[in-house]
Amino acid sequence: MENFTDTETPPPPVEAPPPAAESIVAAGITKQFGKVIAVDHVNLLVREGEFFGFLGPNGAGKSTTIRMLCGLLRPDAGGVRIAGFEAATQLTDIKRVIGVLPDEPNLYDRLTGREYVTFAGQMYGLSKEEAAKRTKDLLDLMQMTEDPKKLIVDYSLGTRKKVALAAALIHRPRVLFMDEPFNGIDPISVRSLRDVLLQLTARGVTIFISSHVMEVIEKLCTRIAVINRGQIVGVGTVEQLRAQSESGINSSLEDVFIKLVQGEIKSSESLEWL
């Protein structure tokens, strides 16, 4: 971790408060699958209480990066530090302070949502009673209207997401990783969740969110990193990204993103037959 420098992250805006403690630090993390380099020397620094967006086209290395940050995948090179704990030596401590909502919720299908969230709470060391109480509060917040006896295997994608999110929050994580969190969730629940997430960041919880929905990222995130072909191609506030990509002052995050990843918008001229 000695090699890490903060040069990739631009200086904070003038009106911003003094920098908070480092929450997520990735120093040159690299991952190769066969001949394909999925993540190539990625450096990231996210401070406590930040709502940090992570963008990238399909196959850019987002999920692989998140898996390495969560300790689910060992980097081939580089190091990760979460909430002051080194991933190489203090993985269990990291898991104690993080919550993770994967893109495709990996749940125990044959439990009910309630049983599952309570189980997750107990696995984080909560007593059964405390876990059950928090489960009820969280599922009420998510407006879970499922039959209490219904098993997760019979849930819709949105409901599975709600359950997974409840399980990721039950132990009051200090750092929350979320991959496409709002995908499949109804608008009312999205609104409630967004309010909860904003409250969490106000209390110092760091949120690391990956999504393809630019409006959500633009509205919620204090800073954003863009990854393309395994490398970070831009990091900062929306304004800083505009400057980095040499986009106009009124350009949307979507325009900035496309410019940063050098995305080519295909012309439909050759599709006259369509």
Place this chain on the structure above:
Amino acid sequence: MDHPAIPVKLMVWLKLKLQLRGFSRSPAAIISTIMLIIVFGPMSIGMAAGMWVALTHLKPDFGLVFLEGVLSVVFVMWQIAPLIGFALSDTYDVTRLFTYPLSYQQILAGVTLSTLLDVSTLFLVPALCVIWWSFSRSVMLALVAAAALLILVVTMLLLSQTLVLFSAGALRSRRYRDLATLLVLLISASFYILMHTLSDFLVTGITHFDWNTIAHSAVWGVIDLLPPGAAVQAIGSAERGNLLMAAIWLGLLCVYFAVILRGAAWLIDEVYHGGEVGLQAAPATATPCTTVTTARESAFMAALYRRLPVATAAMMQKDLRYFYRNPYHRLILANMAYIAVVMLFAIHSFHGQSASDFAGGFTLSMSFTMLLTQTTLINNQLGMEAMVTLLLTPARRVHVLLGKNLAIAVVFAPIGMVLLAGVCIFTKDYDLVLPMMLWQCLGLITLLAVGNFISILSPYTVVLRGMRVSGAGNRGFLQFMIAILSLAISTLLLAPVGLMLMLPVFMHLDKWVIPGSLGSAIYAVVLYLLSIKYAGKLFQEREQDILAKMTRQKE
């Protein structure tokens, strides 16, 4: 795509492509295919050879009865197997074709032709060729036999596809799939009893058996009117030179074919146009969830959970729920019940030879089988885990393993002990009751000790396809070899427990019974303690490798 035959050709091409890719997509798949040919090829040839022997050596009337019996069994199997989750036809899902502008005739033709290319159908080809060859003594007979067999096979495949489509809604429901576990048990047990009776008959009764009674049973009168019977009757009539009757029987077979074809066409047309026909799963009712529901647990279990580390108790409770909710766990329990049925049936056939050495030895071998059946779960304890979720938690891995071990022990140990005690009492081998119960208990502890390491060193995700269980990623042959090796290691380490416990009992070395029991208990417990200590550590060290092995990387 103007010509109506083009989509049908495309469907057959798709079927061929999918089938060939399934066999050749990886070295493991190629090896699995070779194994399939080595194992099932001789079975198919053997079935054909058996058919040839029966048709050439039995008297003509008996030969036809035998043929009718075999074809009826095959016909029924093809209809029942898909309904309990064993897909004899691996043709693609018909409903996927409904997005394309196809007529029901095209879909029907494409699906039926594709089904002819199924491995299971090809498995029947040698036997069908032998049947046809046996009745090719004249051109007319050969023509009638060919027509009868062809119409019968197409009718069989068409009916099977129609039944699957008719019951697709219910078949896809979780409740039905869960229920199918019970059906598998019932069918397996019935099959065992049938085979046992048949082998008894072949060994003892074949020479005294009254073939005339069988051949002239009234049952055949009914079977004759069904498709397999009509096909055989057509062949039989042609063989006797009665071409008029042969034509009538063929006509009846054609009526069956036409009715089933019309039914299939109507069904496809209805479903194609969005109609809800056939068996549907009961819709789940959504009710507001306002109260906290917790599973009821006995005072003993509640007290046990309180004394365990929280993660161990949570894991144990979760796994116990899985034992009665998850088809994979229930299949393993069903296997144990199946062994019990086999034991009781076999012992019943001893005709009350109580306390015989044979009965004791039999009980011992069955108890050994029962223990080894449990290794399916014990040697792959992480197979049904939501690994990402589990490994994201900071719970001590040794506590996780302990929870899983306790759940298995709480379920398997009592079942094994009660079943074996019951068998010993039934055979009046009262002196075997305690040793057998101890053997199940200590054997399980030993298997858990070994299984913890195997589960961590060689985990694979269990995938349920209907009632078929397989490893993720189709590791096929490699997975099979690892499973065999694991079983060998488990057996090797289990042997000392069995020897120390059972040798003194069976050799009547009374003064060695207690030291033997103590020795086996010490062996099992020490092995387990060592396992839980080092396997927990190993789990922690290897967790990222385990995850990488069990989940495919997205990017």
